[in-house]
Amino acid sequence: MALFEVSRLSAPGLSDISFSLAAGELVCLSGPSGSGKTLLMRALADLDASSGQVCLSGTERQQIVPTQWRRQVGFLPAESRWWASLVGDHFTDQQVALERLGFEEEVREWQVERLSSGERQRLALARLLANQPLVLLLDEPTANLDPLSTQKVEQLVLDYLAENQAACLWVTHDSAQRERIAARSLQLVDGRLHEAVPA
Amino acid sequence: MIQLSNFDLSLAALLVLALALSARRMYPGLAGQLVVAALRTVIQLTLIGLVLKALFANAGLLWVALLSLVMLGIAGREVMARQHRRFVGAWSYGIGVVSMFVSSFTVALFALIVVVGNEPWYQPQYAIPLLGMLLGNTMNGIALALDRLTQSAWEQRGVIEARLMLGHSTQQAMSDIRQQVFRSGLIPIINAMAAAGVVSLPGMMTGQILAGAEPVEAVKYQILIMFLITGGAGFGTMAAVHLAVRRLFDERQRLRLDRLKRSN
Numbered sequence: 002m003a004l005f006e007v008s009r010l011s012a013p014g015l016s017d018i019s020f021s022l023a024a025g026e027l028v029c030l031s032g033p034s035g036s037g038k039t040l041l042m043r044a045l046a047d048l049d050a051s052s053g054q055v056c057l058s059g060t061e062r063q064q065i066v067p068t069q070w071r072r073q074v075g076f077l078p079a080e081s082r083w084w085a086s087l088v089g090d091h092f093t094d095q096q097v098a099l100e101r102l103g104f105e106e107e108v109r110e111w112q113v114e115r116l117s118s119g120e121r122q123r124l125a126l127a128r129l130l131a132n133q134p135l136v137l138l139l140d141e142p143t144a145n146l147d148p149l150s151t152q153k154v155e156q157l158v159l160d161y162l163a164e165n166q167a168a169c170l171w172v173t174h175d176s177a178q179r180e181r182i183a184a185r186s187l188q189l190v191d192g193r194l195h196e197a198v199p200a
Numbered sequence: 201m202i203q204l205s206n207f208d209l210s211l212a213a214l215l216v217l218a219l220a221l222s223a224r225r226m227y228p229g230l231a232g233q234l235v236v237a238a239l240r241t242v243i244q245l246t247l248i249g250l251v252l253k254a255l256f257a258n259a260g261l262l263w264v265a266l267l268s269l270v271m272l273g274i275a276g277r278e279v280m281a282r283q284h285r286r287f288v289g290a291w292s293y294g295i296g297v298v299s300m301f302v303s304s305f306t307v308a309l310f311a312l313i314v315v316v317g318n319e320p321w322y323q324p325q326y327a328i329p330l331l332g333m334l335l336g337n338t339m340n341g342i343a344l345a346l347d348r349l350t351q352s353a354w355e356q357r358g359v360i361e362a363r364l365m366l367g368h369s370t371q372q373a374m375s376d377i378r379q380q381v382f383r384s385g386l387i388p389i390i391n392a393m394a395a396a397g398v399v400s401l402p403g404m405m406t407g408q409i410l411a412g413a414e415p416v417e418a419v420k421y422q423i424l425i426m427f428l429i430t431g432g433a434g435f436g437t438m439a440a441v442h443l444a445v446r447r448l449f450d451e452r453q454r455l456r457l458d459r460l461k462r463s464n
Binding site for chain 2: 046047048049050067068069071072075076077078080081082083084128129132
């Protein structure tokens with residue numbers, strides 16, 4: 002049984018999408034802009050209404066309360082948002098991911114508005130991982146990062162998937178990155194999903 | 201009490217007219233609005249004066265209730281008209297009317313039956329002005345709060361959804377906005393209480409004193425009214441914010457900005 006199973010999902014801008022992710026698997030998603038990648042991520046995180054079936058570990062989405070669903074199916078949008086002025090106010094006690102991403106404990110005292118875009122991006126990922134999600138939906142998580150930070154993020158996500166038997170759908174336009182991290186990729190064109198042929 | 205003639209009133213009207221004329225150049229459009237608003241005041245107040253006169257002569261519960269409902273209906277329309285982004289369908293009207301009904305009518309009944317204790321309790325000399333003051337202030341509070349709420353939800357959509365994505369409940373995701381919104385609804389009445397007597401003499405008390413009432417008695421009435429207004433406006437705003445927040449999300453706790461539309 003797949004960890005995350007999507008069948009016949011449809012929503013405005015998305016038609017009849019089916020795919021599944023196995024435990025520990027990372028799948029890349031690509032597609033031209035406007036093809037519906039973000040819409041798909043939003044629909045999977047249940048931020049927008051959609052029809053069809055989405056199951057996590059065999060349980061249908063409707064059976065899981067929304068807050069619990071979004072903790073387990075964690076969506077990292079391309080642009081992170083912050084509601085308090087200190088970084089630490091966005092975290093509970095989990096610090097593991099913070100250290101792994103190269104942040105010290107004092108990062109909690111940092112002002113959000115003084116973060117660089119790369120720091121924001123990595124902290125947003127750490128904030129998401131603190132929930133211990135089973136499925137990660139990452140929308141271009143390394144778009145603002147230099148090569149070294151990109152490598153750190155890739156390694157962190159791969160380690161996380163292996164340790165927690167979690168799965169990940171990773172949006173990227175970078176074919177080199179795709180080859181580095183994923184064995185399988187999907188392509189979205191005009192709201193329809195295709196299995197991409199390995200290059 | 202010194203009787204006012206129509207000539208006295210037209211002297212005061214000259215003041216408004218003078219303002220409209222001098223504002224005409226610098227603030228075109230505003231002068232017209234000023235004149236229209238002044239005319240509305242004259243017509244509406246004259247009409248309500250006649251209605252009250254007839255009502256006082258014939259103090260049936262049915263008539264009092266009918267006038268109250270008309271006032272409520274108009275206040276509901278006013279709340280709706282003041283929203284920059286309002287709920288689609290009957291909701292924008294319904295939320296305002298239900299919240300005002302629950303708070304203003306309950307507080308008015310409480311005041312009439314328990315505090316004032318007239319016989320009969322619905323005597324229009326007391327019931328209508330009391331309800332009018334309650335409704336007016338509650339309407340302001342609710343209109344301010346709802347406008348702020350829908351505007352904030354629209355502008356801070358990214359933050360609200362970021363919190364939902366992290367598994368926060370709608371209550372958690374809205375907590376900061378809710379606080380600001382409730383505050384903005386209550387600020388006018390808090391300010392009015394804080395400044396009462398020191399900076400300004402409240403309108404009702406001023407009216408009673410001008411009409412020859414004993415100042416200490418007028419003060420008592422004013423305090424009563426201010427507390428009632430605070431309760432009515434506060435609970436009304438609370439109810440309206442509660443209903444509106446619920447309407448902003450669906451059963452899967454998704455933010456539903458499609459339930460709002462921009463008014464011109």
